[in-house]
Amino acid sequence: MSENIVIIGAVAVGPKAGCRYKRLRQDGNVTLIDQDEIISYGGCGIPYFISGDVSDESELRSTSFHMVRDERFFEEDKGVKALPATKALKIDRESKTVRIQDKNGNESDLPYDKLVIGVGTRPKELNIPGTSLKNIYKVGNLHDAMMIKQLVTSGKVEKAVVIGGGFIGLEMAEALADMWQIETSVVEYCDQVMPGFVSKNLSRMAQRRMEEEGVSFYLDESVEAIEGKASVERVKTNKRTIDADLVIMAVGIGPNTELAKAAGLEVAPGGFLVVNDHMQTSDPDIYAGGDCVQIKNLITGKPGYFPLGSMANRQGRVIGTNMAGGDAFFKGAVGSFVVKTFDMALAGAGLSVQTALKEGFDAVGIQVAQFDRAHFYPEKEIIYLELVVDRKTRRVLGIQGFGGENSGMFARVNAVASILQYHPTVDAVSNLELAYSPPFASAMDIVNALGNAAENFLDGRYQPMEQDEFEECWKNRDKDECVYLDCRAYADAKVFEEKYPGVWKSIPHNELAQRMDEVPKDKKLILVCNTGVRSYEAQINLKEHGFDTVSVGAGVASLKQYGMDFDTDK
Secondary structure, eight states: OOOEEEEEOOSSHHHHHHHHHHHHOTTOEEEEEOSSSSOSOOGGGHHHHHHTSSOOGGGGGBOTTSOBOSHHHIIIIIOOEEEOSOEEEEEETTTTEEEEEOTTSOEEEEEOSEEEEOOOEEEOOOOSTTTTSBTEEEOOSHHHHHHHHHHHHTTOOSEEEEEOOSHHHHHHHHHHHHTSOOEEEEEESSSSSSTTTSOHHHHHHHHHHHHHTTOEEEESOOEEEEEESSBEEEEEESSOEEEOSEEEEOSOEEEOOHHHHHTTOOBOTTSOEEOOTTOBOSSTTEEEOGGGEEEEBTTTSSEEOOOOHHHHHHHHHHHHHHHTTOOOOOOOBOOOEEEEETTEEEEEEEOOHHHHHHTTOOEEEEEEEEESSOTTSSSOOEEEEEEEEETTTOBEEEEEEEEETTTTHHHHHHHHHHHHTTOOBHHHHHTOOOOOOTTTOOSSOHHHHHHHHHHHHHTTSOOBOOHHHHHHHHHTGGGSOEEEEEOSOHHHHHHHHHHSTTTEEEOOGGGTGGGGGGSOSSSEEEEEOSSSHHHHHHHHHHHHTTOOOEEEOOOHHHHHHHTOOOOTTO
């Protein structure tokens, strides 16, 4: 006997679940309903449609073989009935029906044997004056994207303000500033961009790269009002007023779970649906997935939330398999992500240091900078990785990175992300097997070097200096308390030594043993090189000679990425 499968929500998880079910059960009847007339599109591609990287909105709705995923496509190609512009009004669990309303206002009941809820989220709003003015948009769906694109292509936008420095905020800021050369500002309530996802050090790298392309950032500020007559003209924060012709709200999202709540399904604090590892809700005949559900955080073991299109598609396949009689599991997630910042990328998985500390771990972040390829290979660039570890257990809690979009940094983050669910310790990262060839990686890959640095730190051999502490020392360098010992070749160090005599001293690492008597004994030593390798070896050598007040500052390459200006070109 054929089953009736009804799916509420037809963007990501719903279509995947329905099509997977039909592949396994050709005799089943699958109906997709969505209140929007546009269904099954790549929502994560919206910023790139606005930027012009994706030229037409239909590309976000198309398959890899260029078929638009509309109701005709689902009917003819997948055997799935799609009902766009149809709203689900009520779920009756006792009669196992869904009351729906079509675009003409007609209501009817759809019977189901299995039901899927994939209704996603909606953008949050700020409760401030002025949000009803024209040219204020949230990036909640493809309609928002098309209206923003139409506005910016009309040439009427010269200045834009993005409220929020998270994923969507950064992507939208890049979209506006890059292709359309709009003067763009980002206002973020926290003291860094991507708060909770990466350390302040890595966030500063991404921020600086965007600033180089003309994006302005106002951190640790709250928006109090949006001002204008008919359309937006200004954004007022607690510290300043910023002129604007366009405002993008990117201040978070909330789940569309009112229908599920009304049906009596279990909902977690925050409104997200509770599901088990089969993606079943508290009613075993009702499944849910995508941005509206809560799943297990595989690092903390606690409930987590991961609103990613990739997650929704994988969950949809699990749901489709289980509805067809299978036994598929979705155990949870470690929260892998990547954000494009012009020609660079910021990526991560697991916990940041700040998040790990809040979760009760004795966490520390160890950062390494290294070439993405063999040092002798002509084409290479420095990438930056940070490993988050627990001091007591040596367990790896997360990894974040920053590097060129074609550098392979993202692949390194993915490599570590794939083992995080197994609770690896730092030695697993030190010995992680990675493919090697000089055009693609170093023989001792940066991932392995990162694990080694973490081991050295935990064993007390490596004493890195936090960026904030380094900057504080640098600001107070005239107090004659610190000496910056540059372990690079003199040709690289001399510009610093000449500019800052008595503060910056050049002793190349290969000469240190012979020049040990030149090392100041009465001042705090801060060792620097380009990436940190030579300064670490110098630290070991100096300790052997009785120097106990040695700190390894961040590599000069890292300091430049943070935006720290040594003023050496004057």
